[in-house]
Amino acid sequence: MKNELSSEDSLRLNVLMMANPIQAVRIDEGVLTLYALTESGEAKIQLHPNCRTDQYIGRVKEFLGGHALGSPGGYPVYLQRWTRMGQTSDKNLEALLLLGEPEAVVAVAHAPGLTDELARRAWWCQPTMEIARWMLEKEAVIKGQMGKVLADFLIEHLPFEESTDARMHTIRLVLYGKLADEQTTAKLWRMAKGVPYYFIGFLEFMPETLPDDQPARADYAEAEKLLGPLAKSGNVYAERFLSLLSANGQTYLKAIAEVLTRPSTSLVVYALLDAISRYFHSMGYPIKTEDLEELFAQAGAITRGEQEAPQELQAVLAAAPQYRQGIEAMLALSGLTSKTADPWLLRNSAVGALMRRKIEPLISPINMAVQVLRIPVK
Numbered sequence: 001m002k003n004e005l006s007s008e009d010s011l012r013l014n015v016l017m018m019a020n021p022i023q024a025v026r027i028d029e030g031v032l033t034l035y036a037l038t039e040s041g042e043a044k045i046q047l048h049p050n051c052r053t054d055q056y057i058g059r060v061k062e063f064l065g066g067h068a069l070g071s072p073g074g075y076p077v078y079l080q081r082w083t084r085m086g087q088t089s090d091k092n093l094e095a096l097l098l099l100g101e102p103e104a105v106v107a108v109a110h111a112p113g114l115t116d117e118l119a120r121r122a123w124w125c126q127p128t129m130e131i132a133r134w135m136l137e138k139e140a141v142i143k144g145q146m147g148k149v150l151a152d153f154l155i156e157h158l159p160f161e162e163s164t165d166a167r168m169h170t171i172r173l174v175l176y177g178k179l180a181d182e183q184t185t186a187k188l189w190r191m192a193k194g195v196p197y198y199f200i201g202f203l204e205f206m207p208e209t210l211p212d213d214q215p216a217r218a219d220y221a222e223a224e225k226l227l228g229p230l231a232k233s234g235n236v237y238a239e240r241f242l243s244l245l246s247a248n249g250q251t252y253l254k255a256i257a258e259v260l261t262r263p264s265t266s267l268v269v270y271a272l273l274d275a276i277s278r279y280f281h282s283m284g285y286p287i288k289t290e291d292l293e294e295l296f297a298q299a300g301a302i303t304r305g306e307q308e309a310p311q312e313l314q315a316v317l318a319a320a321p322q323y324r325q326g327i328e329a330m331l332a333l334s335g336l337t338s339k340t341a342d343p344w345l346l347r348n349s350a351v352g353a354l355m356r357r358k359i360e361p362l363i364s365p366i367n368m369a370v371q372v373l374r375i376p377v378k
Helices: 007-019 053-069 077-085 090-096 101-112 117-124 129-136 145-161 164-176 182-192 196-205 220-232 238-244 245-260 266-279 292-303 311-319 322-333 336-344 351-359 360-374
Strands: 022-028 033-038 042-048
Touching: 022 117, 042 196, 053 090, 077 311, 077 336, 090 101, 101 117, 101 129, 101 164, 101 220, 117 145, 117 292, 117 351, 129 145, 129 164, 145 164, 164 196, 164 266, 182 196, 196 220, 196 245, 196 266, 220 238, 220 311, 220 322, 220 351, 238 322, 245 322, 245 360, 266 311, 266 336, 292 322, 292 336, 292 360, 311 322, 336 360, 351 360
Parallel strands: none
Antiparallel strands: 022 033, 033 042
């Protein structure tokens, strides 16, 4: 009869649903096999179509939908509109994994209520890089047993990812979640030397503990003599300036310079500026403007005494006047945010070399400030 499964499949599917608590279902349409994840392991049923294959798969999904959701139409159409917005109801997540529908797995991966256990089931259904990244955006997954599993998979398959933004996001997720051991972290750092935008994850989430490959600036000891007492007393400007001159700070600045040489997409630029902004959070952002030219002008005016500066900053300038240019560069960098790049990137769809040419007026002054902080005062 119309819309009926073959008698053999109907019997086996009904027995499967009644005999075992089913945790997840996937269908391999290429070999016409339904797989079910149960508490006792994996079960499979070879399907025997009694009509066109695509129609028959639809019938199987209707059967699964009726069993899981009481919806004989299979995966509810309205859910497809909300899947990738993370607005699927958390109460249906377990049921969605019983539908044999890839889009339902995507819905679960995006859901705010995703748990570590549901992530395990979803991963069994659909082990792809996209699913892994979406699930690693959830704290419950990062802190659960699946966090390391997904991170290891993403790192192993990183060379096969074609999207620049996706590769950058992968590194950021792994480092944010502290899911890479020391050896793997060192490996990712080495990879970043050939793929500079990998550095962004380190700049965001490990700015104070980078794998050092740069020595402290040659005049660091002299600067520490002048500003060390202020830093020890809690002066945030002295602390941050000395940190930039340290080995870790010089490594940090070199990494920024590397990213600035070859940013390949607008998301890379935005992420870099946000990472730089986060680094200077402790200073309280003495410069607040989204305009690049105004930002650098204010940094110069403050250090020259033409604009009122916070008392702690005045103390730093008074204690180490020979470092005025470096302090000015530090202030300029501290004022950067992703919005600083909007005039160049908001309506710019270019990528690669063409984008780099268009954003040169943005990149050049930032890079100049970075280089000032890398060159010792004579």
